[in-house]
Amino acid sequence: MATDPPVIVDLSRLDANIHRFHRATAAAGCQVRAHVKAHRTVELAQRQVAAGAAGVAVHTASAAVQLAAAGVRDIVLAWPWPDAWRFPLFAEAATQVPRFALHVDRPEAITGIGAAATARGTEVGVRIDLRHAPAEAVPALAKLAVDTPGIRFDGIAGYSPTATAEEIRDRHDVGRRHARSVVAVAEALRDVGIDCPVVSIGGTPTAPGALGVDGVTEICAGAYATLDGGLAAAAACRPDDVALTVAADATDLLDGCAQPWDPAVASLPAAPPYQGRLVPAHICPLAANVLKRGVEIAVVVNGEQVAAWRPFAAPDRV
Incomplete structure (x- = not known):
């Protein structure tokens, strides 16, 4: 090229990374949810969905609406925001995103979002965020989600970051142990009669370990497309x-x-x-x-x- 752009993405490498990760995930019987935090571009999100991702993950209702306008139909807001001023925004997003869900970690969020959704005649899916919700609170949160008008209980989501040199070296074991612990929570909910359709595990480095665990339904990952x-x-x-x-x-x-x-x-x-x-x-x-x-x-x-x-x-x- 005549000039040296500040940032270049090699499309052949990008597509190879996407397809490699999607194939491995599909072979394990799971779906991919592409987190846009790694690139923040509409075009790459569209490319990931076209290549087979079930949908995307975002951090704001505004991002969900913007991606829905670009044709993305399944979006999860993967952060348990507690702020009441956001709840009407989440409900409004649910009227524009064909399938919309978000993470929660406390009862006030479930009831507040449910009330906002009911007022708009819509429904918002929720996933209990196991990174932030106390373990002992999960059954009660799930039961509340099931019983709250305007709320659809989608399941649970876990994320185990690799924060040290030891953890990244042992990333497969870290992913495997964490996935087993999340699947155990899902099984405990089912044992008390609560359906738990989604068991989502986050992270690119730990994904290979998580994919070896029966019961995981989704891998939510951001870096897998570009890598670093x-x-x-x-x-x-x-x-x-x-x-x-x-x-x-x-x-x-x-x-x-x-x-x-x-x-x-x-x-x-x-x-x-x-x-x-x-x-x-x-x-x-x-x-x-x-x-x-x-x-x-x-x-x-x-x-x-x-x-x-x-x-x-x-x-x-x-």
Whole structure:
């Protein structure tokens, strides 16, 4: 290319990563939910759904509405916001997203969202967020969700981050142990007569371990499409699988891009044919930095730019 764009995504690598992850997940009898936090672009979310993802995960109602307008039909808001001012926004999103659900971790959220949904003549799915809800509260929360008008109880969701060098090294065992614990919660709910359709496990690094556990129905992952330097350094992928690179003179985009398990390293050298460029150690902060800078992501095939993607901002309150 005549110029060196600040950010490049290699479409061939991107598609190969998506299809590889989707095939592995489907072979285990699970679905993929693509978390947009790793890229924050409508175009890549559409690409993931077209390649077989059941739907996407977002962090705001506004993002859900924006992606629904772009044709995404199944969206989960994967954060248990407790703020009452958000509840009408969630209910409004449910009128625009064909299948909408969100994470909850407390009874006030279930009843508040249910009331807002009922007032709008709609229904909001909820998943109990096991990372934030106290374990002893889960049965009562599930029962409340089942009994609350305007609420559809979808199931449970768990996420076990890899925060240390030891955890990333043992990521398959971490994923397996965590998935077993989440499946046990689902089984306990069924034992007391509560149907638990969805058992969702989060995280790209731990996904291979989670996929070996019977009872997991969904993998919610963000980094699997682009991958990043941290995953390559941990041997979770090959260096030439990483689909996104940053120009050497745009290192401000790499601020805050260190992985928790290796906080001293924010970037690594890119693999051929992108010598001289860098890859982020952690892809998710890069997406936020690209958004702040207002730069485009150059989409490249065989060295030629074929498109440009711009990350979107979708806060629920400005």
